[in-house]
Amino acid sequence: MSEKILITGNEALAEAAIRAGLEAYFGYPITPQNEITEYMARRMPEEGRVFVQSESELAAINMVFGGAATGKRVMTSSSSPGISLMQEGISYLSGAELPAVVVNIMRGGPGLGNIAPSQSDYFQATRGGGHGDYRTIVLAPSTVQEMADLMFPAFDLADLYRIVVMVLGDGVLGQMMEPVLLEKKQTHRKLPAKDWALTGCAGRSQNIVKSLDLVVPRLEKRNLMLQEKYRRIEENEVMCEGHLLEDAEIVLVAYGIASRVVRTVVSRARKEQIKAGWIRPVTLWPFPSRQIAAAAERARLFLTVELSYGQMFDDVRIAVAGKAPVHFTGRAGGAIPTVEAVLDEVKKLMQPGKVAVER
Amino acid sequence: MKTVFERTETLYDRPTHYCPGCGHGVIHRLIAESIDELGLQGRTIGIAPVGCSVLAYNYINIDMIEVAHGRAPAVATGLKRCSPDMIVFSYQGDGDLASIGAGEILHATHRGERFTVFFVNNAIYGMTGGQMAPTTMLAQTTTTTPTGRRSNREGYPLQVCELLATLPGAAYIERCSVHDAAHIRKTKRCIRHALQLQLDGVEGLGLVEVLSPCPTYWRMSPSDARKWLEEEMIKVFPLGRFKG
Numbered sequence: 064m065s066e067k068i069l070i071t072g073n074e075a076l077a078e079a080a081i082r083a084g085l086e087a088y089f090g091y092p093i094t095p096q097n098e099i100t101e102y103m104a105r106r107m108p109e110e111g112r113v114f115v116q117s118e119s120e121l122a123a124i125n126m127v128f129g130g131a132a133t134g135k136r137v138m139t140s141s142s143s144p145g146i147s148l149m150q151e152g153i154s155y156l157s158g159a160e161l162p163a164v165v166v167n168i169m170r171g172g173p174g175l176g177n178i179a180p181s182q183s184d185y186f187q188a189t190r191g192g193g194h195g196d197y198r199t200i201v202l203a204p205s206t207v208q209e210m211a212d213l214m215f216p217a218f219d220l221a222d223l224y225r226i227v228v229m230v231l232g233d234g235v236l237g238q239m240m241e242p243v244l245l246e247k248k249q250t251h252r253k254l255p256a257k258d259w260a261l262t263g264c265a266g267r268s269q270n271i272v273k274s275l276d277l278v279v280p281r282l283e284k285r286n287l288m289l290q291e292k293y294r295r296i297e298e299n300e301v302m303c304e305g306h307l308l309e310d311a312e313i314v315l316v317a318y319g320i321a322s323r324v325v326r327t328v329v330s331r332a333r334k335e336q337i338k339a340g341w342i343r344p345v346t347l348w349p350f351p352s353r354q355i356a357a358a359a360e361r362a363r364l365f366l367t368v369e370l371s372y373g374q375m376f377d378d379v380r381i382a383v384a385g386k387a388p389v390h391f392t393g394r395a396g397g398a399i400p401t402v403e404a405v406l407d408e409v410k411k412l413m414q415p416g417k418v419a420v421e422r
Numbered sequence: 423m424k425t426v427f428e429r430t431e432t433l434y435d436r437p438t439h440y441c442p443g444c445g446h447g448v449i450h451r452l453i454a455e456s457i458d459e460l461g462l463q464g465r466t467i468g469i470a471p472v473g474c475s476v477l478a479y480n481y482i483n484i485d486m487i488e489v490a491h492g493r494a495p496a497v498a499t500g501l502k503r504c505s506p507d508m509i510v511f512s513y514q515g516d517g518d519l520a521s522i523g524a525g526e527i528l529h530a531t532h533r534g535e536r537f538t539v540f541f542v543n544n545a546i547y548g549m550t551g552g553q554m555a556p557t558t559m560l561a562q563t564t565t566t567t568p569t570g571r572r573s574n575r576e577g578y579p580l581q582v583c584e585l586l587a588t589l590p591g592a593a594y595i596e597r598c599s600v601h602d603a604a605h606i607r608k609t610k611r612c613i614r615h616a617l618q619l620q621l622d623g624v625e626g627l628g629l630v631e632v633l634s635p636c637p638t639y640w641r642m643s644p645s646d647a648r649k650w651l652e653e654e655m656i657k658v659f660p661l662g663r664f665k666g
C-alpha cells in the first residue's frame with residue numbers, strides 16, 4: 064500500500080523515472096532542475112544503476128546516445144540553456160531512432176535569462192530545435208503528481224516508437240511540493256524487442272546504429288518512414304483534458320503550470336455567468352488539434368494562456384483554422400499570469416456586443 | 423601455393439573508398455586483426471566518427487555506432503557504463519578528437535573511462551577537403567592556411583598524447599605511425615595492447631595515436647607522403663609511450 068508523500072516535482076519525476084525502469088542517467092547541473100540530478104546521484108547507485116555527471120549538456124546527450132544504443136532505458140534532464148546545447152544530440156537520436164527521455168524544466172530566456180519558471184521553449188520542443196525533419200513526443204505535466212505519472216508513458220512511448228520523448232515542465236512544477244502517490248504505474252503497452260541494440264554481434268549479423276545515408280533515394284525513403292511513424296503517433300498518442308466544453312462560448316487553452324491558473328479563471332468566470340471552458344493539452348506534440356477543432360465548432364472564441372509571448376498560440380490557431388478568433392495572453396521572463404489578469408481578459412473579450420478581433 | 427597473408431575474419435571483403443596511400447584502411451585492418459586475435463568480435467562495440475572514416479562499419483564487422491562530430495568519447499562513456507562487459511572503442515580523426523571534440527576526450531580521460539581510443543592524426547581535415555586541423559604542422563599549407571600555418575596566427579600543432587598523459591585518468595597513451603611496414607607492425611602491437619588492457623579491466627582510458635598519411639590533401643604522392651610523415655611529422659609528434 065502506497066501513501067501520499069510531500070516532495071518536489073523534480074524529486075517526484077526522478078523517483079518515478081527510477082520506478083519506470085530507468086537504467087542510466089546522465090546530466091549536468093542547472094537550476095531549476097538540480098534536484099533531479101542530485102536525486103539520481105543518490106538513488107541510481109543505490110539501485111545498482113548508472114549515474115554520470117557529465118562535463119556538459121553536449122556530453123550528457125551523447126552519453127544518452129551511447130546508453131540508448133545498448134538498449135538500456137536512459138534519460139537526461141536539464142533546463143532551457145542546457146536543452147539548447149542538446150539539440151544536436153536530439154537530432155542524432157531522432158535520425159538513428161534511439162529511444163530516450165529528455166526532461167526540460169524550463170526557465171526564463173532568451174540567453175541566460177533567469178531561473179524563474181517559463182514556457183518559452185515550446186517552439187524548440189515541438190518544432191525540433193535541431194536540424195532535419197524530426198519530431199519528439201512532448202509531454203507536459205501540470206502537477207507534481209503528473210510529473211511522476213508521465214514518466215511511465217514517457218519511457219514506454221520512447222521504446223515503442225524508438226523516439227525521443229521530452230517531458231516539458233517548468234521551474235514552478237520542478238520546485239514546488241505537493242502530495243504525491245508514488246506507484247509503479249503499469250501502462251500495459253506491448254513493447255517491441257530491441258533487436259537493433261548494440262550488444263555484441265555474437266551469433267547474429269552486425270548491428271549498426273547510424274543516421275548517415277549518402278544515397279539520396281535511400282535517405283529520402285528513411286525520411287518517409289520516419290514521417291509515417293510520426294503520423295501513427297499523431298493518430299494514436301494524443302493526450303488532452305477538457306472541461307465545461309459542452310456549452311462553452313469561450314475556450315481557454317493552456318498547458319502545464321498555466322493550465323492551473325486557467326482552471327481557476329474558468330470556475331470564477333462561470334460564477335459570473337460567463338460560459339467558459341478549458342482545454343489542456345498533455346501531449347504538446349502530437350498536438351490535440353482534433354479536440355480543439357471540435358471545440359471550435361461550438362465556441363465563439365479562444366484564449367490561449369502561456370508563460371511565453373504566444374508559442375502554443377500558433378498551434379491553437381492552426382487547429383481552430385479560422386472557425387473562431389484566437390486570442391492570447393501571457394507573460395514571460397519568469398512572471399506568471401495572475402488569475403485576476405486572465406479573468407479580466409476573459410471579461411473584456413466576452414463583453415456583450417463586442418466583436419472579437421484576434422490579438 | 424603457400425598462403426602468406428589472409429584477410430582477418432572481422433574485416434569485410436569489400437573495395438575501399440579511401441584514397442590511394444591513405445592510412446585509414448591499414449589502421450582498420452590492424453584493429454580488425456587485433457579483435458580477432460583476442461577473440462573479441464562478438465563482444466566489441468566500435469564508434470565511427472564524423473570524418474573520412476565515418477563508414478568504418480562497412481569494413482569492420484562488429485556492432486558499430488556512428489556519432490556526432492567529436493562526441494565519440496561521450497557516446498563511448500554511455501556505451502561502456504551501460505555495458506561494462508563489452509569492449510568499447512572509438513575511432514577518431516584529429517579534427518574530430520583534437521578540435522570539436524577536445525572537451526569530450528579531455529573529460530572522458532579525466533574521469534578515467536575504461537574504453538579505448540584510436541586517434542588517427544593526419545594533420546588535416548580529410549573529409550571536408552583539406553582544411554587546417556589543430557595538428558596541422560607549422561608552414562603546412564591547407565585550404566584554410568593557404569600561405570602556411572603560422573604559430574602567431576593559428577597556434578602550434580596540438581600534441582594530444584603529451585596533453586592527456588598528464589591526467590591521472592589515462593591508463594595507457596602511446597603514439598605510433600603507419601608510414602612503413604616496421605611501424606605498422608609496431609602500431610598493431612599498441613592497438614592490441616590497448617584492447618588487452620580494457621579486457622583486463624584496467625582502470626583508466628587507453629589511447630593510441632596513429633600518425634597517418636593523407637596524400638590527397640597533403641598534395642603529395644603516396645610515397646612522398648610517407649616520407650614527409652617520417653621526416654617532418656615525427657619531429658613534432660614524437661613516437662613512443664607517454665603513459666602506462
Ligand SMILES: Cc1ncc(C[n+]2csc(CCOP(=O)(O)OP(=O)(O)O)c2C)c(N)n1
Pocket residue numbers: 472473474475491514515516517518519544546547548549550555
Ligand atoms: C558539427 C559538425 N561540424 C562540421 C562538420 C563537417 N566535418 C565533417 S568531417 C570534418 C573534419 C574531419 O577531419 P578529421 O577529424 O581530421 O578526420 P579525417 O577526415 O581527416 O579522417 C568536418 C569539419 C560536421 N559533420 N559536423
